[in-house]
Amino acid sequence: MFRSRRLVVFVGVVLAGALLQAFAGPGGISRFLGVSAASYFLTLLVLAVVAALFAPSAGPVSDHHEADDSWPGGSSEFLCDTCRYNDVRDCHRTERPNATSCEDYRRR
Numbered sequence: 590m591f592r593s594r595r596l597v598v599f600v601g602v603v604l605a606g607a608l609l610q611a612f613a614g615p616g617g618i619s620r621f622l623g624v625s626a627a628s629y630f631l632t633l634l635v636l637a638v639v640a641a642l643f644a645p646s647a648g649p650v651s652d653h654h655e656a657d658d659s660w661p662g663g664s665s666e667f668l669c670d671t672c673r674y675n676d677v678r679d680c681h682r683t684e685r686p687n688a689t690s691c692e693d694y695r696r697r
């Protein structure tokens with residue numbers, strides 16, 4: 590679904606902040622904090638960018654294939670689960686379906 594953890598973190602922080610503003614009563618959370626709504630959202634965007642920058646990116650699975658930076662789609666530790674050749678007719682490697690390193694890997 591999402592191809593970047595950083596995007597997920599950014600959207601999550603902005604969404605959480607917007608929900609706080611929308612449902613924290615009259616004036617929202619910004620009124621509770623004693624700041625204007627514009628200042629609140631500007632600060633929220635800055636925090637979201639900082640949080641996204643510090644979010645862990647998916648590490649490379651191997652040096653010989655495309656890095657899998659999807660999340661949470663990268664729930665499997667095996668490359669074959671996301672490989673376009675993951676079929677007995679297409680791949681005759683003995684590592685299939687549990688390859689953790691493969692030079693023929695191609696993402697679906």
Ligand code: SF4
Pocket residue numbers: 668669672673674675676680681682684685686687688691692693694695
């Ligand atoms: S090519 Fe490699 S990664 Fe793809 S299915 Fe075969 S063994 Fe798995």
